[in-house]
Amino acid sequence: MAEEPRIGVFVCECGINIAGTVDCDEVTEWARTLPNVVFSVKNRYTCAEPGQQEIKRFIKEKNLNRVVVASCTPRMHEPTFRRCCADAGLNPYLFEMANIREHCSWVHSDRKKATEKAKDIVKVAVAKARLLEPQEELEVPVTQAALVIGGGIAGIQASLDLADAGYQVYLVEKEPTIGGLMSYINKTFPTMD
Amino acid sequence: MDVGRHPKIKLLAYSEIEEITGYIGNFHVKVRKKARYVDEIACTACGECVKVCPVVKPDEHQLGLATRKAIYIPFAQAVPASYLIDMEDCLGNNPIACGACAEVCDPRAIDYDQKDEILELDVGVAIVATGMDVCDPTILDEYRYTKYENVITSWEFEILTGPGYVTRGELLRPTDRKVPKSIAFVQCVGSRAERRGNPYCSNICCMNTIKDTLYLKEHHPEIDCTVFYMDIRAFGKGYEELYKRSKEVGVKYIRGIPGDIVEDRKTRNLVLTVENTTTGKIQRHEFEMVVLSIGVIPRPDTETVQRLLTLSKAADGFLMETHYQLNPIDAPTGGVFLAGCCESPKDIKASVIQASGAASRAETLLSAGKVKVEAITSEVIPDLCKACGICVDVCPYGSITVDRKAKTPASIVEAACKGCGTCGAECRFDALRMRHFTDDQIIAMIDAMFEERPEEKVCIFACNWCSYGGADLAGLSRMQYPPSGRVIRTMCSGRVAEKFVWHAFRKGAPVVLISGCHFADCHYIDANRWTQKRVEKLWDKMEQKGIRPERLQLEWISAAEAVKWTRVMHAVEELRKTVTREEIEETMRILSEEKGK
Numbered sequence: 001m002a003e004e005p006r007i008g009v010f011v012c013e014c015g016i017n018i019a020g021t022v023d024c025d026e027v028t029e030w031a032r033t034l035p036n037v038v039f040s041v042k043n044r045y046t047c048a049e050p051g052q053q054e055i056k057r058f059i060k061e062k063n064l065n066r067v068v069v070a071s072c073t074p075r076m077h078e079p080t081f082r083r084c085c086a087d088a089g090l091n092p093y094l095f096e097m098a099n100i101r102e103h104c105s106w107v108h109s110d111r112k113k114a115t116e117k118a119k120d121i122v123k124v125a126v127a128k129a130r131l132l133e134p135q136e137e138l139e140v141p142v143t144q145a146a147l148v149i150g151g152g153i154a155g156i157q158a159s160l161d162l163a164d165a166g167y168q169v170y171l172v173e174k175e176p177t178i179g180g181l182m183s184y185i186n187k188t189f190p191t192m193d
Numbered sequence: 194m195d196v197g198r199h200p201k202i203k204l205l206a207y208s209e210i211e212e213i214t215g216y217i218g219n220f221h222v223k224v225r226k227k228a229r230y231v232d233e234i235a236c237t238a239c240g241e242c243v244k245v246c247p248v249v250k251p252d253e254h255q256l257g258l259a260t261r262k263a264i265y266i267p268f269a270q271a272v273p274a275s276y277l278i279d280m281e282d283c284l285g286n287n288p289i290a291c292g293a294c295a296e297v298c299d300p301r302a303i304d305y306d307q308k309d310e311i312l313e314l315d316v317g318v319a320i321v322a323t324g325m326d327v328c329d330p331t332i333l334d335e336y337r338y339t340k341y342e343n344v345i346t347s348w349e350f351e352i353l354t355g356p357g358y359v360t361r362g363e364l365l366r367p368t369d370r371k372v373p374k375s376i377a378f379v380q381c382v383g384s385r386a387e388r389r390g391n392p393y394c395s396n397i398c399c400m401n402t403i404k405d406t407l408y409l410k411e412h413h414p415e416i417d418c419t420v421f422y423m424d425i426r427a428f429g430k431g432y433e434e435l436y437k438r439s440k441e442v443g444v445k446y447i448r449g450i451p452g453d454i455v456e457d458r459k460t461r462n463l464v465l466t467v468e469n470t471t472t473g474k475i476q477r478h479e480f481e482m483v484v485l486s487i488g489v490i491p492r493p494d495t496e497t498v499q500r501l502l503t504l505s506k507a508a509d510g511f512l513m514e515t516h517y518q519l520n521p522i523d524a525p526t527g528g529v530f531l532a533g534c535c536e537s538p539k540d541i542k543a544s545v546i547q548a549s550g551a552a553s554r555a556e557t558l559l560s561a562g563k564v565k566v567e568a569i570t571s572e573v574i575p576d577l578c579k580a581c582g583i584c585v586d587v588c589p590y591g592s593i594t595v596d597r598k599a600k601t602p603a604s605i606v607e608a609a610c611k612g613c614g615t616c617g618a619e620c621r622f623d624a625l626r627m628r629h630f631t632d633d634q635i636i637a638m639i640d641a642m643f644e645e646r647p648e649e650k651v652c653i654f655a656c657n658w659c660s661y662g663g664a665d666l667a668g669l670s671r672m673q674y675p676p677s678g679r680v681i682r683t684m685c686s687g688r689v690a691e692k693f694v695w696h697a698f699r700k701g702a703p704v705v706l707i708s709g710c711h712f713a714d715c716h717y718i719d720a721n722r723w724t725q726k727r728v729e730k731l732w733d734k735m736e737q738k739g740i741r742p743e744r745l746q747l748e749w750i751s752a753a754e755a756v757k758w759t760r761v762m763h764a765v766e767e768l769r770k771t772v773t774r775e776e777i778e779e780t781m782r783i784l785s786e787e788k789g790k
Contacts, residue, residue: 100669154533
């Protein structure tokens with residue numbers, strides 16, 4: 001890509017979840033020394049509304065074209081931050097996450113070593129961020145029918161709800177009849193009916 | 194009943210799913226509808242056939258405590274309301290031998306030649322509601338379930354007191370067919386047990402026993418009911434009240450789990466030895482009957498549905514949700530939702546709540562009518578492709594095609610590619626590019642990782658679904674381990690190309706760890722088999738080059754195995770300590786010389 005990367009690093013304290021073990025000021029300062037990082041800032045909670053507003057604001061103000069958030073696992077908040085970037089007009093795939101909580105602050109107690117590791121994690125994330133490329137997501141239609149596997153009480157309820165909403169439901173049951181385990185039960189608690 | 198009648202529900206009973214392909218919004222399903230040998234629509238469930246059928250068999254729906262014929266209906270209100278023939282025992286296989294049912298069937302519904310049918314369905318979403326099973330009481334032999342007739346399970350209690358049973362709801366003692374004067378309930382059989390059974394609480398057994406005691410007391414207030422328990426867990430709405438009511442009607446509760454049951458040969462009564470943990474005394478109690486309150490377990494066929502939809506199982510064997518608190522209904526596979534006891538043991542109310550939740554989550558997708566799929570897919574660089582076809586062989590989804598003879602470059606069906614990256618890892622010509630996890634990006638990450646003090650760090654590749662999740666769970670559980678590991682996330686361990694490993698060693702890595710899902714757990718069907726093959730090849734090559742093969746480690750760690758992740762982190766740190774600076778430098782020299790050639 002012709003455009004030179006301009007990376008912004010947002011370091012989350014997550015209250016004391018990260019800041020309790022990792023020196024977030026040090027990580028934030030240090031992040032600025034990494035190649036192509038033009039801006040870094042510390043947030044109390046990056047995922048919270050004020051944190052997200054900061055990301056959006058600085059994308060515009062600092063003309064950022066890559067965003068790195070150093071916070072928790074991408075399995076939790078990657079979708080949140082991707083959306084946030086998209087709102088600010090940045091392709092969501094130009095976002096990268098550095099997991100300094102689950103993989104660092106929560107599993108180590110030595111502040112110095114945890115901070116060193118957090119810096120490394122941010123450095124590795126920035127290295128990837130420099131080479132990120134925008135991606136276009138494929139939009140696919142959703143077939144207007146549902147498969148329900150299992151005709152016990154849960155499968156029956158889910159099927160009825162979906163069918164009542166007007167969707168075609170295929171309810172597949174292994175046994176010759178629906179009813180599942182509940183069909184064996186005589187009385188039910190707590191109503192004794 | 195409503196299910197059978199609903200115009201929008203196609204009920205496929207006695208059917209099994211053979212294959213599910215596709216992705217969120219677009220699943221293609223193959224269902225085998227097994228032959229019933231009775232036309233479901235023509236059958237009026239009049240029952241004439243049963244009267245003439247000469248074959249008697251134990252009735253599964255009554256747990257073998259009653260009998261049925263070879264032609265049968267599971268229970269009176271069954272849906273669909275149609276009989277079926279158990280062909281294994283039917284004599285009508287050879288019409289000369291029998292054919293009695295066909296002769297009396299007025300609507301001519303019986304067809305001995307009926308065949309299994311394969312149906313193909315297209316759906317946008319799938320709800321998994323495969324339920325649970327009950328625990329096998331024979332694992333705890335101190336209760337002599339198989340030896341003493343008057344020891345029954347709570348599950349059998351349901352049948353014996355059911356309105357469909359021959360006694361019409363009256364509980365009779367198996368040995369003398371009399372109403373028992375005294376009955377004991379033993380809790381936590383197979384639950385909350387580390388040694389035998391399952392470590393988890395089965396959730397429903399305390400309330401089920403309380404319900405059973407009240408049922409008995411309603412019909413026979415004179416029966417002496419005693420419950421042996423660890424804790425009574427009556428935490429739901431109206432539950433504590435029911436517990437109180439059972440105490441009010443005279444049910445006795447003794448805190449202590451019996452260690453032993455012995456039968457009096459003459460009276461066939463049962464003597465329970467128990468440490469009453471309230472008084473601290475060892476006691477003996479005699480009863481006419483004992484009910485073992487058995488726990489629940491994941492269905493043994495959970496693995497089938499797990500494989501069909503590439504789901505995850507937790508350590509206890511139940512299916513795993515995307516997030517324990519915040520996303521408890523969505524399965525990790527897009528467009529798939531969990532309902533009921535396949536996810537964890539729960540009572541009827543909780544199952545219904547989760548089922549409505551799953552329906553609602555599914556409707557969110559259905560009503561939107563379209564969905565964006567992640568752009569993490571593979572792409573071919575046609576100029577570099579030599580049409581060798583190795584990518585075609587390794588793709589778990591058959592999304593790549595190539596004409597080896599014509600030597601035309603490979604092509605990928607993007608919507609079928611799930612982005613495991615195995616093709617990119619195996620391609621020897623760099624002709625496949627994995628979007629968002631490119632070779633350049635991963636190499637740059639390794640470079641950054643080892644720029645300073647490489648000897649102190651362990652390079653870890655962790656797959657997104659299992660190992661990375663296992664590491665996350667270790668964090669959530671605040672498990673402590675040495676800070677030497679540096680993780681590079683890939684979607685699948687199948688993405689980890691040989692060159693990444695060599696690059697890490699060339700940059701001074703003392704130890705490299707590749708971690709992925711267990712074989713049955715792989716979110717890309719079996720892509721991690723290629724990981725294993727590749728690592729085995731790497732070990733051989735390391736040996737040949739004079740690099741200690743154990744410096745490359747391979748571990749399968751599921752998203753539930755935080756303890757294993759922690760253990761592995763300690764182990765790789767110990768291994769790292771054995772790698773000297775000289776050894777690292779020697780490796781770097783070997784690999785850079787080779788690269789120079």
